[in-house]
Structure formats: C-alpha cells, structure tokens
Amino acid sequence: MGIQIAPSILTADFAHLADEAKAVSDAEWLHVDVMDNHFVPNLTLGMPVVEALAKAAEQPLDCHLMIEDPDRWAPGYVEAGASSVTFHVEACRAPIRTAREIRAKGARAAMALRPATPIEPYEDMLAELDMVLLMTVEPGFGGQKFLDVVLPKIRRTRDLVTKHGLDIWIEIDGGVSAETIERCAEAGADVFVAGSAVYSADNPNEMVNHLRTLAEAATA
Ligand SMILES: O=C(CO)[C@H](O)[C@H](O)COP(=O)(O)O
Known part of the structure; x- marks a missing residue:
C-alpha cells in the first residue's frame, strides 16, 4: 500500500486552511483533528x-x-466529505457498528487508541477496520514529545495484522518528525501524521517528502 504522509492541520494557520492544504500538496492525505473539549481538553473544528x-x-x-x-x-463526517473517519475506542460504545456505518457510507473506517490502551482486546474486530491509529502522544495538542513507550504496541499491531492476513493501515499520530519516523516505520507503521514537524518547516512540502523518504528507507 506504500507509505502515506498526512500533515495535521492542527498546527496550520486556521485562518488560511485552503492555502495550508496547498502548502502540503505532495502529501497523500490531509489529517483533520476534530476535538470537542470533552474527550480531550481542547476545541478545534467540526x-x-x-x-x-x-x-x-x-x-x-x-x-x-x-x-x-x-x-x-x-457517519456525518463521511457525509461532510471525509475519506477516512477515525473514532476513539475509549469513547465509542459500539465500535463494530460505527465502523460498519462509516464503511457503508463509503469512507475508510479507523479506530484510534490512546497511548496506554492495549490493542489485544480488539484483535477480533481488526477485520472490520481499514486502519488502526496508534497515538504516540496523549491526544489533545500538537507539538508534544513522541512517546517511545508506544513502539512495542506498533510492533504487536503489525504482528496481529500479518497473523490475520489483513490489508489495513497502521497510522501513527503525535511527535512524528525526522527524528522519530524511522523507528515507527521499522516497527510497522505505514501512515504518518505530522503536524508541527511539517508546518514549522521552512518548506512544508519538502518536509513531507523528506519524511516519506526516511520512512521508505527504514522499511526497504
Ligand atoms: O492528534 C493530534 C493531537 O491530539 C495531532 O494530530 C498530533 O499531535 C500532531 O501534531 P504533532 O505532529 O505536532 O505532534
């Protein structure tokens, strides 16, 4: 499926989002963080x-x-135009039903896990998903330090995906930069959300391509 770089607009200029999307035109996806000030202590967009x-x-x-x-x-976010919709399993009452509803509306369904949430209880529902998002910071804010402690979970998730012969993405979100992306790629991640590393770079598109090159080299 190949490495995907997904710049997070959380650290972009919210007054110029269309321009900020253009500034990362080489990126495969654009990551949009929806925060409600309840699940996380921050409020962004809807x-x-x-x-x-x-x-x-x-x-x-x-x-x-x-x-x-x-x-x-x-499901409303699919109708709004999202190509993939990720819900947090810690907040979701019916993850299988929600994943099926997202897929039925034509988007990729993804389940996110906070850093301390284990993947093993969800092994049997991986087939219901197109992607698993493993948070490598506590969700809520950009610019936090990457949590190395999540690396073994990335490996275990990749092992489960391989064991079941599934074709699903493993996305990493939080503290992804030129210093951390290779470790994540080696552990088995293939989709990389990067906010501050991309949007604080002098040339965001160059950073997108640099991150992809590092991840590809680490998995070659
Ligand atoms: O989900 C998020 C925070 O909850 C952000 O997407 C993430 O933190 C990206 O920002 P950065 O690359 O600066 O860590």
Missing part, C-alpha cells in the same frame, strides 16, 4: 469546516474524531 475543506483541498481528508459519542457523529 463538520462545517470539514465540509468546506473537503471542497478546497485536493488531498483526501483523514478525520480524527477526538470527541465523545463518536457513534452518533462519525
């Missing part, structure tokens, strides 16, 4: 912004819902 960005951006939108009650809201 469906109307996703709908506008889906029209303005060329990249598919990878929507990460850091919200309570994703069961209720996730």
Whole structure:
C-alpha cells in the first residue's frame, strides 16, 4: 500500500486552511483533528469546516474524531466529505457498528487508541477496520514529545495484522518528525501524521517528502 504522509492541520494557520492544504500538496492525505473539549481538553473544528475543506483541498481528508459519542457523529463526517473517519475506542460504545456505518457510507473506517490502551482486546474486530491509529502522544495538542513507550504496541499491531492476513493501515499520530519516523516505520507503521514537524518547516512540502523518504528507507 506504500507509505502515506498526512500533515495535521492542527498546527496550520486556521485562518488560511485552503492555502495550508496547498502548502502540503505532495502529501497523500490531509489529517483533520476534530476535538470537542470533552474527550480531550481542547476545541478545534467540526463538520462545517470539514465540509468546506473537503471542497478546497485536493488531498483526501483523514478525520480524527477526538470527541465523545463518536457513534452518533462519525457517519456525518463521511457525509461532510471525509475519506477516512477515525473514532476513539475509549469513547465509542459500539465500535463494530460505527465502523460498519462509516464503511457503508463509503469512507475508510479507523479506530484510534490512546497511548496506554492495549490493542489485544480488539484483535477480533481488526477485520472490520481499514486502519488502526496508534497515538504516540496523549491526544489533545500538537507539538508534544513522541512517546517511545508506544513502539512495542506498533510492533504487536503489525504482528496481529500479518497473523490475520489483513490489508489495513497502521497510522501513527503525535511527535512524528525526522527524528522519530524511522523507528515507527521499522516497527510497522505505514501512515504518518505530522503536524508541527511539517508546518514549522521552512518548506512544508519538502518536509513531507523528506519524511516519506526516511520512512521508505527504514522499511526497504
Ligand atoms: O492528534 C493530534 C493531537 O491530539 C495531532 O494530530 C498530533 O499531535 C500532531 O501534531 P504533532 O505532529 O505536532 O505532534
């Protein structure tokens, strides 16, 4: 499936989101962090912004819902134009039903795990998903330090995906940079969300390509 780089607009300029999407035109996906100030202590954006960005951006939108009650809201984000919708398993009452609803509406369904949430209890439902997102910081804010402690879980998730012969992405989110991406790729991740590393670079597109090159070399 190949390495995918997904710049997070969390650290972009919210007053110029269309331009910020263009600034990372070489990226495969655009990562959109939806926060409700309940599941995480931060508030960002919701469906109307996703709908506008889906029209303005060329990249598919990878929507990460850091919200309570994703069961209720996730399908609406597909209707708003998201190509993938990620719900947090810690907040989701019916993850299998929610994943099926996302897929039925035509988007990729993904399940996110906070750093301390184990993957093993969800082994039997991996086949219901297109992607697993493993947080490598506590969700809520950009610019945090990468948590090395999650690396063994990335390896175990890759082992489970291989064991079941599944074709699903493993996405890493939080503290991804030129210093950390190779470790994640070696452990088995193939989708990389990077916010501050990309948007604080002098040339965001160059950083996108640099990150991809590092990840590809680490898995060659
Ligand atoms: O989900 C997130 C925070 O909850 C962000 O996507 C993530 O932290 C990206 O930002 P950075 O690359 O700066 O860590």
